[in-house]
Amino acid sequence: QSVLTQPPSVSGAPGQRVTISCTGSSSNIGTGSDVHWYQQLPGTAPKLLIYGNNNRPSGVPHRFSGSKSGTSASLAITGLQAEDEADYYCQSYDSGLSLWVFGGGTKLTVL
């Protein structure tokens, strides 16, 4: 059971918009800890996609955006493309447990 809860899977057709939620608690996201998102393409290492809740590293398309409110965060992908098919993970810091935590991951399928 992950400290950060994500839906196991989401799907969408090319061109559509999808969102992936990341639900935490008052000891992690709710305390103001930043949320970061990673994309893991099949057979590769996770890659930083969004940092500090809503910032894109250089090279990440504007189609990817992040938001945070209360004890939850969301990743939105607009203009869905086949190459976006991957696993997505959120990550934050839990001050109650004193460790950095990841969500269980969400598998995005492009129909």
Place this chain on the structure above:
Amino acid sequence: QLQLQESGPALAKPAETLALTCTVSGDSISSRTYYWGWIRQPPGKGPEWIGSVYNNWSSYYNPSLRSRVTISVDTSKNQFFLKLNSVTAADTAIYYCARHHSVMGILIAAMMFDPWGQGTLVTVSS
């Protein structure tokens, strides 16, 4: 461009010690205020943070693994290391090393993992 590469045995026997090396290229491991971390990912599961170290002066460990883990740094070789003692089948995973940092200095609640090495699969089996 900063790059990290894990190396070490792909197989470990139960009750033995798993030892991995992460070689950093593209920047000095001691040049800035960065932590260097290890993360593992069991097959089909999400990542799990193992621990992070800063120049051998400061370290953080996952409380669930603290009693079995040691992470150290060799600045002369631009490498950092993971040792995990008394391994069991539950320690079978892809092990990744990564830079562990925040945009504004060392801010615990804002730290992220970037970039990651390509990962190395370690199987614990007799």
